[in-house]
Amino acid sequence: MTALTLSTSSAAALRADAVVVGVTKGAKGPRLAPGAETVDAAFDGGLAGVLETLGASGAEGETTKLPAPAGVKAAVVLAVGLGEAPEDGDAFDPEALRKAAGVAARTLAGAKKAAFALPAGAPEDVEAVATGALLGAYAFTAYQSQNSGGKAPLGEVAVVGAKPRDKAHKAAAERATAVAAEVNRARDLINTPSNDLNPTVFATTVQAAAKEFGLKVEVLDEKALAKGGYGGLIGVGRGSATPPRLVRLAYTHPKATRTLAFVGKGITYDSGGISLKPAGHNETMKCDMSGAAAVFGAVVASAKLGLKVNVTGWLALAENMPGGNATRPGDVLRMYSGKTVEVLNTDAEGRLVLADALARASEESPDAIVDVATLTGAMVLALGEGRFGIMSNDDEFRTKVHTTALAAGEDSWPMPLPQQLRKTFDSPTADIANMGVRMGGGLIAGLFLREFVGEGITWAHLDIAGPAFHEGAPFGYTPKGGTGSAVRTLVGLARQAADGTLL
Ligand code: BES
């Protein structure tokens, strides 16, 4: 990953390929944001004017590159738009800083080192600039030949104006590094094609990370799952040549007073199964393990940050394929909880693997369970590509998850679990069916999951089907492909649980 340093040198004096300055949108044209002072001095105070001449306005996402004048060590000045300036005395919106830093880092792909001379007075600014730059620099190049034209990600981000010897600034940089690395780890897993990332490979990858970071890991293979009665995982995985896995990854802190369980949907490929998806709906289904990737990243990040909390990650891994041994529509599965489920549509597989993992996670009586899943197309229709839906059996907890996501820079919205929809997945044959009516499909999936959460356990469900995978052009710090959605929200929840402010 791109390296991060905090530099004491001035923006103008730092030896780098480029120096990044911020521009805001003023009533009378573009204005320089704090951090750009020494660079502006090398322009004799005329940088904002030069930018205006070049057509810059300071709008969000805008970039302007110009050759650096004498007095600036870097070869290039990159001005990046921050949008409207905050009111006098107010801090910059951290999301505006993250986005601008992300755009700059992506624009500078191919360069070795860039000085980021954006606002960096408060530790929050440092964290935002560093996070945005490290996330924006991300590129997935594992499958591209060296000569196919792709540029290497920016090598080093030097945040100028930050104080490397200041405890709060250092901690902010460490948080940014750990969290961005784990978001990028999730992105790599999501982007890895399903022929190279099946449930077994995923489980082995988690085991290797557990060893590296001193975490406890247990993997249930197909034999253990069958013996344990995990009918959901077995039922979904049985049509595939690569068998399912349930992974338990645990980070514990000796002084922890709270335990969180994170549960992730890990369908390494969702063909739909016998209820096969048509062409046009299956090209991006390698992303159907994004929930498990987010949970994995969040547990590792909690460990890297040494949070005073226990975090257990449950990864429900299976490949949903229509093989000769596959579950048929109409089959009945006996789930880990003992409930029976009639599978009316094998494409509603996520809720089946999650049901087992939720029931198993509940046995350990955590203080709260949060599941993350690319669960329904209905949630994408409801909320669009950019945000995940939050459902919960506790309104106050749902609100907390929502505000945590917002603070982390992840767009989301609270969704209801209307009791009148519950009967729509009654089954004439089994205890329940795995689908109900089409309308409100995302909420029905949430209601289904609720059936498998242990009595009295606080639970939230994040349906990330929209934001998990970005097919359009990159923007801000969001790349094409896997986004690492929900990692930052989960880490935010773990941090609050550690502080005693969550539960
Ligand atoms: N993995 C899909 C949901 C999905 C859709 C994720 C689009 C990302 C983007 C899920 O397993 C699925 O197919 N759900 C069905 C449920 C239905 C059959 C009740 C759906 O949403 O259509």
Ligand code: ZN
């Ligand atoms: Zn499906």
Ligand code: ZN
């Ligand atoms: Zn799916």
